[in-house]
Amino acid sequence: MKKKVAVLLSGGIDSSFACYLLVSRGFSVVGITFKNGYKFSCNISSAYYVCGKLGVPYHVIDIKKEFKKFVIDYFIKSYLQGLTPNPCVVCNRYIKFGILLDYVKKLGCEYIATGHYAKTLEEDGRLILTRGKSIFKSQEYFLAGVSPQVLKKAIFPLGDYTKEEVKKKIKKLDIYPFSIVESKDICFIEDDYREFIRSSLKNHNAYAGKIKDIKGNLLGTHKGIYYFTYGQREGLGISNVRPLYVKDINYKTKEIIVAERELILKKKFKVKELNWFYPPQNYKNLKVKLRYNSYPLDCDIKIENEDTLICELKNKDIPSPGQFAVFYDQDRVVVAGFIAKEN
Numbered sequence: 001m002k003k004k005v006a007v008l009l010s011g012g013i014d015s016s017f018a019c020y021l022l023v024s025r026g027f028s029v030v031g032i033t034f035k036n037g038y039k040f041s042c043n044i045s046s047a048y049y050v051c052g053k054l055g056v057p058y059h060v061i062d063i064k065k066e067f068k069k070f071v072i073d074y075f076i077k078s079y080l081q082g083l084t085p086n087p088c089v090v091c092n093r094y095i096k097f098g099i100l101l102d103y104v105k106k107l108g109c110e111y112i113a114t115g116h117y118a119k120t121l122e123e124d125g126r127l128i129l130t131r132g133k134s135i136f137k138s139q140e141y142f143l144a145g146v147s148p149q150v151l152k153k154a155i156f157p158l159g160d161y162t163k164e165e166v167k168k169k170i171k172k173l174d175i176y177p178f179s180i181v182e183s184k185d186i187c188f189i190e191d192d193y194r195e196f197i198r199s200s201l202k203n204h205n206a207y208a209g210k211i212k213d214i215k216g217n218l219l220g221t222h223k224g225i226y227y228f229t230y231g232q233r234e235g236l237g238i239s240n241v242r243p244l245y246v247k248d249i250n251y252k253t254k255e256i257i258v259a260e261r262e263l264i265l266k267k268k269f270k271v272k273e274l275n276w277f278y279p280p281q282n283y284k285n286l287k288v289k290l291r292y293n294s295y296p297l298d299c300d301i302k303i304e305n306e307d308t309l310i311c312e313l314k315n316k317d318i319p320s321p322g323q324f325a326v327f328y329d330q331d332r333v334v335v336a337g338f339i340a341k342e343n
Contacts, residue, residue, distance in 0.1 A: 004107075004108055005028070005155055013176060013180055016046070017161075017170045036064060042187075049178075053175040067188075070094040070095060071095065078322050089141075089144070119160075129333040137163040144275060144277075145275055148275075148277055210254070213257070219240070225256065228249055230249070230318060269339060271310075271311055272307055273337045281303065282301060283327070287329075288327045289326045290318075291323055297314070301327060311327075
């Protein structure tokens with residue numbers, strides 16, 4: 001009996017080619033698009049066309065309320081608490097591999113597939129999440145917040161492809177006559193994320209405050225703590241003899257603390273809300289990505305308690321509280337979690 005799989009379709013080339021691959025491999029496929037209330041997040045007409053060409057049933061699900069609760073509210077709240085959020089990680093955990101996985105089970109689908117460039121494999125009954133072939137577009141980072149038990153029900157058809165290979169191959173197929181547009185960094189924001197947050201506030205002055213140096217000297221003022229991220233240098237609205245960077249964002253006092261670069265670099269930081277792919281224990285000689293596009297850094301990790309580990313970098317860097325840290329043993333994900341904010 002054919003395995004029945006639901007493919008999450010955005011209307012872009014990645015998910016469309018993933019759908020094509022599954023059909024060509026003999027899966028019983030159902031196309032799914034979720035509406036989150038933001039018109040630039042998906043192209044329903046393109047997804048509908050692709051499913052028609054492939055002879056695949058197609059469903060559109062409206063999850064505006066759920067998306068607002070789990071992604072939008074989290075995104076805004078994080079910035080207002082002096083954190084730097086990662087909405088894609090949270091969306092994968094709670095929406096794509098949470099709410100939607102429950103939905104497709106009701107359609108009789110055993111698996112859920114996406115257009116992520118990533119791979120999974122099983123060893124001794126344990127699921128391993130690894131980088132895909134696409135070096136610069138590999139997206140296992142965004143999936144590292146989803147539990148291994150859930151990812152056992154996931155299929156990533158693009159794991160053995162690069163982005164350029166997908167572009168070339170889909171042009172030769174009679175399923176996608178549309179122009180190829182790169183995905184947006186944040187699907188629900190059209191322009192500036194700071195203005196997006198500002199538009200949600202009833203009192204625009206509630207998060208304005210002062211900019212100070214580490215000695216407490218007043219250097220200027222700002223119109224909202226959500227305009228800043230850790231390590232930020234540009235757009236501070238202040239001048240100094242030497243470049244200054246954001247060292248701390250105090251959401252209680254609404255103060256931005258800045259310092260010279262050597263004073264904001266850290267060797268150790270904590271990571272919480274851990275999602276383990278390897279057995280939980282201390283590990284040496286791993287790599288860690290502090291952001292999706294960041295260069296992997298050499299590190300060791302030590303468990304502090306059940307839900308917290310301490311990362312010790314071999315060379316100092318600037319971890320951003322609220323961002324997602326993913327630890328690797330070569331191409332394999334060991335553990336991942338959110339960078340904690342120091343008290």
